[in-house]
Amino acid sequence: MTDLAVRRRRVLTPGQWIGRALVTIVLLVFAAFFILPIIWLLLAPTKSNTQLLLESPFSFGSFDQLAGNWNELFAFGSGVFSTWIGNSAYYSFAALAITLLVSIPAGYALALIEFKGRRLLLVTTLIVMLIPNTALVLPIFLELSAARLIGNPLAVILPFSFFPFGVYLTYIYFSTAVSRDLLNAARIDGAGELRVFAQVAMPLATPVIALVGFFSFVSNWNNYFLPFLVVGGEKIPVQVGLANLLANVPAFNPTTVGSIVIQLPTLALATLLSVAPILLIFLFAQRFLVEGMTAGGTKE
């Protein structure tokens, strides 16, 4: 009897049937757990406060109400929410630019150039890359405060630019995707090191530039702890601002005495907008994510 015939005639035993049912239930429960909060978040900003409290959590309010919440959010504190988003974009992109500028050559050199101390730098990079990025935040704050940089945008941008994971990704990429022979051939043809890097390696590096850029941007945009400590007032990014909004929500803070209050659907809208750029990038860059996340162990 061929394999095919077995499959075609396979009748599930009661045990297998129960097994499949269980597996399906587990999958459905977890799918709901992961996705329902997001669906709720997409719908909540379309409702009024009363609708949010009384109607079904997954009902759609109206576009008018969405516009109302939108206006309330952007009117809050004379438009401070757009300032926060602008700050986030400024910090994230500035740090992203510096990260690329320093990580790509560094990863390239670690992978393809022999120099003294290479191994030490590589191991240090790995160790620092694996410690959680929050572990250095308080020491960095103490250092920046000794350097009197607190409150300066550089206090966010420079630490954000230090992104060992980006160097590691570049290193992996160049050591697997570009051969030393190719570079040596160019050297024999008389190209100097700078030309080898700029004209042979860089044109091959587009995928890893995109990958490093992606991870750097996401981690900068989502960072809360560091900017929370090192900048204040008008300079805070949206992650920190979001937490400040919370203080003006009467539903969570009944003692709020501020004259302007934020309603729950408006807070939900702020939450949604604060993650919108990352959510969009995630939707369109799934392949990247998977590549980057598995970069550690797969040599293929």
Next chain:
Amino acid sequence: MNAGQSRYGYIFVSGYTLLLLAFGLLPTLYAIYLAFTRNGAFVGVDNFVRVFNDYRFLPAVAHVALYIVYWLISLIVFVVILAIIVHAIRVRWLGNTARFLFYIPGAIAGASSVLLWLFVLDPTVSPVSGLLRSMGYESLVNVVAVDNLPVVFTVIAFWAGAGGWIVIMYGALNNISSDIMEAARIDGAGPIQTAWHIQLPMLKKWISYMGIMSLAAGTQLFVEPKILAQATKNVVPEDYSLNQLAYLYAFRQNDFSGSAAISLVLLVVALGLSAVFIFRGRLFEHD
């Protein structure tokens, strides 16, 4: 090694090395300096003793430890089970959709995810208010009672972080050769036996990677209790976790030495875990 090349090697790594010194090495050294001095004078381990004797220190350690236990167990159990299940799905689009659904919450990190979970955990607006009410919770303050917090933080962290690990485990499962899986099937192994005897051993190094990374990240607990404290007017205490305590030392008490001492303890734990993994593990063997 030739001298000309080697010089360019230094030029290429110079920018990164500067940042590594400025925001890796220097803050660490400065924290060490602060932790062992007070107002500029060397005081030995006094700062550590003072911090350890702080009545808030041990509870904070206990809170963080309990949270880590819940988080690691739930990660290891559910991530492995879900990865194996998703890997077994034969219908391509279904498997892809499942993985996508699992990891998309990873886009919502930091303060945003905590804010979203404030809503989800508040029975008055929650999408699962029925579930919360059936468990006897009528308000957010009930849900985030101190005893519930390790579970609450576990749920939040799992929601945002598990998907990425599921994708990683899935990738590792794909690397198991189909011959081995086929051989097991012919030998009469059912899906559970295959998972236990073949897939699980193959996932071991990834599971330990996940465990160590999550353990290190767990010790850093800050943004979740910080924002919940803000939202509940300190029903969630503002000194719940170690990082919060270090923050209070620096900002409330103006005691940078105490703050540095706590950060240093946490940093040593993180560095130790990371170093053990790099020197003992086999995940990053490229060189």
